[in-house]
Amino acid sequence: MPVPAYTFLLLSGALFTMGAIGFLVRRNPLVVFMCIELMLNAVNLAFAAVSRYLNSLDGVVFAFLVITVAAAEVVVGIAIIVQVYRAGRQMDVDGLDLMKE
Amino acid sequence: MDTLAPLVLLAPLAGFLVNALIGRQLPRRVVGWVGAGSVGLAFLFALLILAQVLQGQKLDQTYFTWWQSGDFNVPFNLYVDALSTLMILVITGVGFLIHVYSIGYMEEDQGYSRFFAYMNLFVLSMLLLVLSGNLVWLIIGWAGVGLSSYLLIGFWFERTSAVLAARKAFVMNTIGDVGMIFAAFLIFLNLRVMDYTAIFGRVHQLPKGGMVITAICLLLLVGAVAKSAQLPLHTWLPDAMEGPTPVSALIHAATMVTAGVYLVARMHLLYDWAPTAAATVAVVGGVTAFFAATIGTAQVDIKRILAYSTMSQIGYMFLAVGIGAYAAGMFHFMTHAFFKALLFMAAGNVIHAFHDDQDIRHMGNLRAGLPITFWTFLVGTLSISGFPLLAGFFSKDEIIRAALNLAGSEFWLGVLALITAGLTAYYMFRLFFIAFGWEWLSRDDRHLHEAAPIQTVPIVILATGAVVAGYIPVSNFLSPIFGNPVEQNIAVVIGLAALSVLVGLAGFGMAYLLHARRPELAVAWRTRLRPLHTLVEHKYFVDELYDLVFVRPGLALARFLNDRIEPKVIDGAVNGVADFFLVEAKEFRLIQTGRVRSYALWTLGGAIGVVLVVAAFLGYLPVRLG
Numbered sequence: 249m250p251v252p253a254y255t256f257l258l259l260s261g262a263l264f265t266m267g268a269i270g271f272l273v274r275r276n277p278l279v280v281f282m283c284i285e286l287m288l289n290a291v292n293l294a295f296a297a298v299s300r301y302l303n304s305l306d307g308v309v310f311a312f313l314v315i316t317v318a319a320a321e322v323v324v325g326i327a328i329i330v331q332v333y334r335a336g337r338q339m340d341v342d343g344l345d346l347m348k349e
Numbered sequence: 350m351d352t353l354a355p356l357v358l359l360a361p362l363a364g365f366l367v368n369a370l371i372g373r374q375l376p377r378r379v380v381g382w383v384g385a386g387s388v389g390l391a392f393l394f395a396l397l398i399l400a401q402v403l404q405g406q407k408l409d410q411t412y413f414t415w416w417q418s419g420d421f422n423v424p425f426n427l428y429v430d431a432l433s434t435l436m437i438l439v440i441t442g443v444g445f446l447i448h449v450y451s452i453g454y455m456e457e458d459q460g461y462s463r464f465f466a467y468m469n470l471f472v473l474s475m476l477l478l479v480l481s482g483n484l485v486w487l488i489i490g491w492a493g494v495g496l497s498s499y500l501l502i503g504f505w506f507e508r509t510s511a512v513l514a515a516r517k518a519f520v521m522n523t524i525g526d527v528g529m530i531f532a533a534f535l536i537f538l539n540l541r542v543m544d545y546t547a548i549f550g551r552v553h554q555l556p557k558g559g560m561v562i563t564a565i566c567l568l569l570l571v572g573a574v575a576k577s578a579q580l581p582l583h584t585w586l587p588d589a590m591e592g593p594t595p596v597s598a599l600i601h602a603a604t605m606v607t608a609g610v611y612l613v614a615r616m617h618l619l620y621d622w623a624p625t626a627a628a629t630v631a632v633v634g635g636v637t638a639f640f641a642a643t644i645g646t647a648q649v650d651i652k653r654i655l656a657y658s659t660m661s662q663i664g665y666m667f668l669a670v671g672i673g674a675y676a677a678g679m680f681h682f683m684t685h686a687f688f689k690a691l692l693f694m695a696a697g698n699v700i701h702a703f704h705d706d707q708d709i710r711h712m713g714n715l716r717a718g719l720p721i722t723f724w725t726f727l728v729g730t731l732s733i734s735g736f737p738l739l740a741g742f743f744s745k746d747e748i749i750r751a752a753l754n755l756a757g758s759e760f761w762l763g764v765l766a767l768i769t770a771g772l773t774a775y776y777m778f779r780l781f782f783i784a785f786g787w788e789w790l791s792r793d794d795r796h797l798h799e800a801a802p803i804q805t806v807p808i809v810i811l812a813t814g815a816v817v818a819g820y821i822p823v824s825n826f827l828s829p830i831f832g833n834p835v836e837q838n839i840a841v842v843i844g845l846a847a848l849s850v851l852v853g854l855a856g857f858g859m860a861y862l863l864h865a866r867r868p869e870l871a872v873a874w875r876t877r878l879r880p881l882h883t884l885v886e887h888k889y890f891v892d893e894l895y896d897l898v899f900v901r902p903g904l905a906l907a908r909f910l911n912d913r914i915e916p917k918v919i920d921g922a923v924n925g926v927a928d929f930f931l932v933e934a935k936e937f938r939l940i941q942t943g944r945v946r947s948y949a950l951w952t953l954g955g956a957i958g959v960v961l962v963v964a965a966f967l968g969y970l971p972v973r974l975g
């Protein structure tokens with residue numbers, strides 16, 4: 249029995265919501281980072297599912313693009329987190345408010 | 350000839366570039382001879398052109414198209430006929446002598462190479478002005494002359510008066526430039542062409558004496574009046590004496606002030622087609638001739654007297670071209686170039702001898718001290734006063750005769766010109782008697798030194814010209830353009846000549862009586878005519894009038910704008926806008942918390958909002974938008 253396409257979208261939506269809420273409520277930068285990855289992959293899942301549903305490769309191509317961008321983003325993000333840690337700052341997202349008005 | 354004409358322009362251009370770019374590195378002798386030599390070279394080319402023009406050749410050659418837009422086409426074309434040939438001969442010939450004179454005169458000056466660069470630029474602009482075959486390049490040359498005169502009048506820029514004089518000349522000239530440019534606009538709007546040949550061919554499409562052609566000619570006249578220092582834009586010329594004396598000679602004799610006369614003569618087909626405008630030219634010229642001559646009678650600065658004399662003589666030329674006696678006007682232009690350049694350069698020698706003192710009352714004893722300058726100045730004075738058989742006699746008589754031959758207002762202008770001839774003789778001999786100290790006036794033992802040969806030889810050459818130039822058949826030379834000279838009844842010619850000689854003699858006699866024979870009479874008369882004398886001495890208070898009417902209100906307006914409008918209105922508007930945003934932004938700044946999570950919340954909210962709006966538009970929500 250084939251799984252209907254909307255279930256993938258529901259799963260994707262659930263994953264995205266979890267990521268978004270995690271991003272908003274957690275304060276540890278590493279966990280925040282993982283939440284971002286969760287959201288990106290939720291989107292990837294939606295891309296792949298719809299791509300299959302429509303019998304088109306366009307969505308998959310976008311998914312690959314997102315994976316690439318996510319990889320690059322992780323490199324930069326982790327490097328920043330390491331530097332912040334080295335600078336002796338607290339590992340708390342709310343503490344990093346140098347950009348405030 | 351199509352290669353010679355550009356060469357005439359390229360020679361001073363090369364001189365200008367050399368002196369402007371590397372002049373400071375070159376030895377002074379080289380600088381001077383590059384400056385003078387380039388103009389001399391141009392003179393040789395001009396002579397070659399003359400030889401071809403005398404054989405009846407003409408040139409209207411387009412070298413390249415400068416720019417083109419729709420049917421607006423500006424070629425670079427040179428137009429050589431008898432008129433422009435006469436002009437370039439005088440410009441380069443007299444200009445060359447002035448340059449040679451400058452080699453000696455400017456010897457001690459710091460800005461030697463700068464001076465020659467400017468002088469060459471001046472000659473270049475003037476040559477471009479007269480050789481151009483279309484209005485656009487004429488205006489470029491016109492503006493170039495204005496620029497270089499500005500640079501040269503303000504040459505000694507550490508003197509405030511020189512800077513002010515330069516600025517005044519520039520402003521006055523710019524008024525004229527605007528007139529010229531508007532005339533060019535009108536010509537293009539109505540005739541759709543810019544080059545002379547086409548303009549002259551099409552001018553008869555306009556209604557004769559109509560609004561358009563009259564407006565064009567009057568606007569051209571504004572340019573001519575400003576450049577030639579005629580009423581009412583004349584005030585810059587006396588002040589232009591702040592420049593070095595060779596500059597005065599160049600401005601007054603060979604170039605610049607005669608540009609207006611050239612313009613009217615060049616555009617004579619247009620002026621023939623607009624009688625009102627032509628009459629205006631004549632009136633401006635006749636009145637200026639008289640007006641300037643009266644001022645000249647009461648000045649004490651040697652160069653200023655000569656400046657007013659120039660104004661007066663240019664007035665004669667305007668009168669001539671205004672009444673249609675174009676050949677007579679150009680003839681007077683040529684003879685005037687000789688004797689006025691001579692007078693200025695001789696005056697320069699005198700000023701040098703008296704250590705830059707220009708007051709004629711301090712001078713004297715020049716026959717013993719500066720014999721060459723003395724005798725040549727006498728020749729120039731005689732020539733300008735119309736002494737029989739000298740150059741000025743022929744050319745001035747031709748103008749007066751042409752004016753007196755006409756009925757109506759021109760006749761009265763002729764009478765005015767005749768009176769002016771007497772005044773000319775008076776003020777020139779007044780200058781001569783006071784400054785050059787006839788023996789019975791001053792016997793002093795000041796040791797004056799004659800200038801070096803490089804300063805006297807050009808003057809002697811010019812003096813020769815001032816004697817013999819009257820015998821050059823300029824009218825016949827120009828007849829291809831202006832038509833054959835009208836045959837005159839020989840008795841009328843002689844009668845008028847005798848009359849003008851008598852008037853000149855009267856002026857001379859007055860000067861002799863008042864300033865040589867019985868100076869105490871001059872003092873008595875001055876006291877008796879106190880108000881009149883004051884009026885004339887202060888140049889009819891024109892400067893003061895302009896100061897009152899234009900400068901002061903202008904300054905007051907500027908001050909008002911600066912003190913009231915600028916801080917309140919302009920700054921108020923700009924600062925008000927900035928303040929408004931500053932105050933409003935104060936509230937919004939608070940959302941910039943620096944907290945990543947709050948930004949993320951805003952982003953999420955925004956994204957959800959966008960999704961909701963799109964969904965509503967597409968009809969997925971119970972709300973209907975759009």
